Amino acid sequence: MSNILLTRIDNRLIHGQVGVTWVNHLGANLIVVVNDEVADDEVQQNLMDMVVPDVIGTRYFTLQKTIDVIHMASENQLIFMVCRTPQDVLKLVEGGVPIKKVNIGNMHFSEGKQQVTSTVSLDESDKEAFRKLHKLGVQLEIRRVPDEKADDILKFL
Template sequence: MSTPDIVLTRIDNRLVHGQVGVVWTSAIGANLLLVANDAAAKDELQQELMTATAETAGVGIRFWTLDKTISTIHKASARQHIFLVVKTPADVLTLVKGGVPITEVNVGNMHYSDGKEQISKKVYMDQADKDAINGLIDAGVKVYIKDVPEDKEQVLQKF
């Protein structure tokens, strides 16, 4: 098993959209978008929409469950520069606990819903999100908020 070249891991509850698929992908030099999300791995319509965005950016895209990501990512080719996109902090923590070599996580968009408090302009978290972020930090993962590539990182500390 080799170490996959994960150039960026991003939490974005929208998964792949224009900002992620085009702006971030080109800024970080990724050539493969890997959406690690159990629901998206089964949702053909959602996959079609995200695939269109990936095609616009000229990159490949895969839709894997969290379990498949854990069991398969170590088989990645050295020429694959992977942009790993997940929906929630809990998803990233599951991947880290499963052995996916994630050293830092970019928190993009986590929209408001009942019970969530505002952490930054586009990031809202509830206690479960905060607990997962704390778990990532405890595992030695750098976690930061950064909406677009030119923004300054806002590194998160334990909650």
């Protein structure tokens, strides 16, 4: 059984907050980025790897590969999973990935989205994905950094 410490939704995937602050807070030794585009883009992977300390491993998997292989993770792998969208997290959970808690860090504003906090903007598709995740028993919180008080996403749905 995989040891997923936390799953984070962050448009930027790996950056300073993820690669250093969250990893240290969680005690993770592996960051798994789950994104179909980045899984095949070595340039983006190399840029993200520059932010992560050498002692932390990184993997870049597609959604399907994650569903297929996450259960083979070693007990020693303390996993911090990062996705871009709530829809991706929902696909993972529906595919059998044992995600218990989701941290919503950054979901940037774009046309058709409503800004609900300084770093999170949602459209109806996002809200529906969060409602489904909640019904599946996944704990959801909005929090940029570990020392910040968590905010409940459910009040915005």
